[in-house]
Amino acid sequence: MVHALESIHRLLKTNGSLLDIHPVADVALVKVLNAGKQVFSELYPSESGEDFRAADRAIDLIVERGLFRLDRSTVVDFLTHASSTSELKEFHATADAYDTRPSEGPVEARRGLLYSRVDRALEISGPGAELVYHEVVRMTHLKPVH
Amino acid sequence: MPISVDPEGNETHALFELTDLDGHDVLEIGCGDGRLTWRYASRAAHVTAIDPYEGSIKRAKASVPEVVRDRVDIQRADFERFAASSASSAFDTVILSWALC
Numbered sequence: 237m238v239h240a241l242e243s244i245h246r247l248l249k250t251n252g253s254l255l256d257i258h259p260v261a262d263v264a265l266v267k268v269l270n271a272g273k274q275v276f277s278e279l280y281p282s283e284s285g286e287d288f289r290a291a292d293r294a295i296d297l298i299v300e301r302g303l304f305r306l307d308r309s310t311v312v313d314f315l316t317h318a319s320s321t322s323e324l325k326e327f328h329a330t331a332d333a334y335d336t337r338p339s340e341g342p343v344e345a346r347r348g349l350l351y352s353r354v355d356r357a358l359e360i361s362g363p364g365a366e367l368v369y370h371e372v373v374r375m376t377h378l379k380p381v382h
Numbered sequence: 383m384p385i386s387v388d389p390e391g392n393e394t395h396a397l398f399e400l401t402d403l404d405g406h407d408v409l410e411i412g413c414g415d416g417r418l419t420w421r422y423a424s425r426a427a428h429v430t431a432i433d434p435y436e437g438s439i440k441r442a443k444a445s446v447p448e449v450v451r452d453r454v455d456i457q458r459a460d461f462e463r464f465a466a467s468s469a470s471s472a473f474d475t476v477i478l479s480w481a482l483c
Binding site for chain 1: 384385386387388389390392393395396397399400401409411418461462465466468470471472473474475476477478479480481482483
């Protein structure tokens with residue numbers, strides 16, 4: 237990661253800027269809403285938390301080394317709306333296709349159980365229920381130091 | 383209802399708050415299917431959008447909005463190789479789009 241950031245530093249013009257966008261670790265929720273009211277919410281089991289924390293550390297390191305200076309940073313709610321668990325599963329399967337690590341059995345099993353509970357919440361909630369995958373995303377604006 | 387990613391535009395709004403893209407040469411690393419790219423590209427002078435995954439690049443190329451077609455260059459590329467073959471000081475802005483992790 238740090239090597240990639242060093243390469244980015246070389247590619248940027250003197251007054252250029254770098255915007256890093258990546259999720260905050262271990263806070264993603266699967267929610268069921270109906271008429272704007274939350275009727276279900278649980279953490280989504282993920283194997284990516286350490287990757288996100290490593291990205292945070294890489295950003296901190298390049299600032300400490302004086303390669304970039306931190307301009308501004310913010311966090312935003314990042315929502316993905318789906319109408320069914322099968323739609324959300326497909327969305328996650330596409331996202332997970334980027335991950336070359338072998339999938340861990342326990343996490344897969346926990347996701348399966350979560351989807352079952354979501355299906356039940358959707359069924360109980362009735363017509364108009366909406367499924368939301370709620371991530372929090374950190375966006376960091378950095379300026380190269382020359 | 384098809385799946386809808388950040389229809390509230392929270393990510394795009396924050397992007398515009400944090401960085402000025404007007405007239406900039408932008409490199410986006412990890413463009414995926416172009417979901418974010420299409421939202422800001424009209425502000426930039428030129429966007430080079432790269433991603434190492436063939437499937438994502440195919441979807442991106444198939445969905446380029448006409449309004450930004452002339453200013454977006456989509457490439458299947460691994461960043462380290464792309465960087466090694468690129469000139470120094472080539473870009474005003476680099477966006478790491480969910481790609482550092």
